[in-house]
Amino acid sequence: MDAIRQKDPKRFKFTIETDPAYGKYHWTGHRNCKVSLSPQEAIKYGNVCPVCRRKLTKGVEQRVEELADRPVGYKPANEIGYKHLLPLSEIIATVLGVSYPSVQKVWENYNKLVEKFGDEYSVLLEASLDEMSQIVEPQIAEAIIKVREEKVKVQPGYDGVYGQLVIFEENPEETKRQNEPIKQRSLSDFM
Numbered sequence: 001m002d003a004i005r006q007k008d009p010k011r012f013k014f015t016i017e018t019d020p021a022y023g024k025y026h027w028t029g030h031r032n033c034k035v036s037l038s039p040q041e042a043i044k045y046g047n048v049c050p051v052c053r054r055k056l057t058k059g060v061e062q063r064v065e066e067l068a069d070r071p072v073g074y075k076p077a078n079e080i081g082y083k084h085l086l087p088l089s090e091i092i093a094t095v096l097g098v099s100y101p102s103v104q105k106v107w108e109n110y111n112k113l114v115e116k117f118g119d120e121y122s123v124l125l126e127a128s129l130d131e132m133s134q135i136v137e138p139q140i141a142e143a144i145i146k147v148r149e150e151k152v153k154v155q156p157g158y159d160g161v162y163g164q165l166v167i168f169e170e171n172p173e174e175t176k177r178q179n180e181p182i183k184q185r186s187l188s189d190f191m
Contacts, residue, residue: 007078014081016121020060021156022086022163028059029158036158039065057159084150086165088113088120092136094165095143109136124148143167 003011020026028042029035033051039062047056065072089101092109112135113123123132125148132141146152146167157163 007080009080012080014083016085017082018086019084019154019163021154022165023060024157024160024162025057026059026061026163027156027158028056028062029161030054030056031159031161036156036161038156059156059158061156083125083148085124086147088123088144090165091143091147091167092140094167095137095140109140112136139168 002008028037028039028047030049030052033049035049035051035056037045037056039059042056042058042062045056047058048054049056087101089106089110092106093099093101093103096103096105096109098106110120113127113132114120116131116135117123117127124144127144129138129141129145132144143152147165153166153169155164155166
């Protein structure tokens with residue numbers, strides 16, 4: 001608690017956060033028409049869907065901008081930093097091109113990495129590309145490094161649709177697959 005209160009950078013190095021764009025309601029949009037708009041674009045359209053002319057579901061980013069009393073990018077003095085990470089299982093699922101991180105092949109790769117490096121955070125923050133490539137496909141190891149270095153793109157979620165992780169933009173098939181919405185599973189899927 002003292003490290004947090006004192007903002008002691010020797011003891012409180014950073015927080016780990018998920019990119020907010022990965023959430024279901026980050027941008028303003030309309031899921032039925034597959035319309036996703038930044039706050040500026042949504043305002044330009046009067047918060048009305050440009051396809052069907054119905055009211056858009058306002059996203060968190062737009063609401064934050066409406067309530068903000070500081071400019072975009074404002075940072076208080078002595079701010080403790082953060083790292084944007086995503087769950088290891090979701091990174092692996094994206095590389096393998098599967099819709100759900102609960103697929104057995106995802107967990108086989110996940111377990112190999114965690115067994116070798118001790119825990120998920122050690123894999124996400126410290127494991128080297130070479131060491132990981134000896135255990136799992138090199139593309140999975142490269143994706144983990146890209147997430148660590150924040151060299152990935154997250155297409156923002158909107159109106160109940162999760163944001164999409166884009167790791168390897170140069171591959172059109174990968175981008176196409178990653179643009180497909182992630183379906184939230186229900187309890188009955190596991191029974």
